[in-house]
Amino acid sequence: MNQLPPILQVGDVLLSSEILTEKFCCDLSVCKGECCIEGDAGAPVTLDEVAEIEECLDAVWGDLSASAQSVIDKQGVAYTDQEGDLVTSIVRGKDCVFTYYDSLPSVNIESCCLCALEKAYRAGKTRFCKPVSCALYPIREKKLGGGLIGLNYNRWSVCKMAVAKGIQENLRLYQFLKDPLIRRFGEAWYQELLDTVDELKRQGYL
Secondary structure, three states: OOOOOOOOOOEOOEEEOHHHOEEEOOOOHHHHHHHHOOOOOEEEEEEHHHHHHHHHHHHHOOOOOOHHHHHHHHHEEEOOOOOOOEOEEOOOOOEEEEEEEEEEEHHHHEEEEEHHHHHHHHHHOOOOOOHHHHHHOOEEEEEEEOOOEEEEOOOHHHHHHHHHHHHHHOOOOOHHHHHHHHHHHHHHHHHHHHHHHHHHHHHOOO
């Protein structure tokens, strides 16, 4: 098999080749949504997303902890972190303010960290699901010069079982994240990505 270049370009997006090669599939039964409560900053958001989140507050307020409500009252739904990125507000230096705990009987999970924004959306109470950065994880997006966007695979120890499940299911990152990638870049872009994968396979890179 030929050596795959580390960086590939699809449209205006430069993406790490790991997105095409690495296997991944979230396993809530094991991690219980730990990515919502670990880390030292909130989820990256855009100004448009902040406005949409603010419109959702009435619908999600009852699911938020008193600590989360207090943080939002003081600083809003988002803040600028140490790296200068706009991110969702957090509680105790790590928990996203929109985290709530519940069971998922359908998959035999007694207690899991879930997203209040997504819960309200799935209940038909709002039109906004959750920040696209959350949906895309473990892919992280970065704006580059010249109108280009960079996508990288962010490896995190809390997701090690997602890697194991991805191997078990034979599911690669770009396949697992099909819907979020389409949400972010559109159907035409995702089809171009699939065409790129097919061409790389034909050339012996995948």
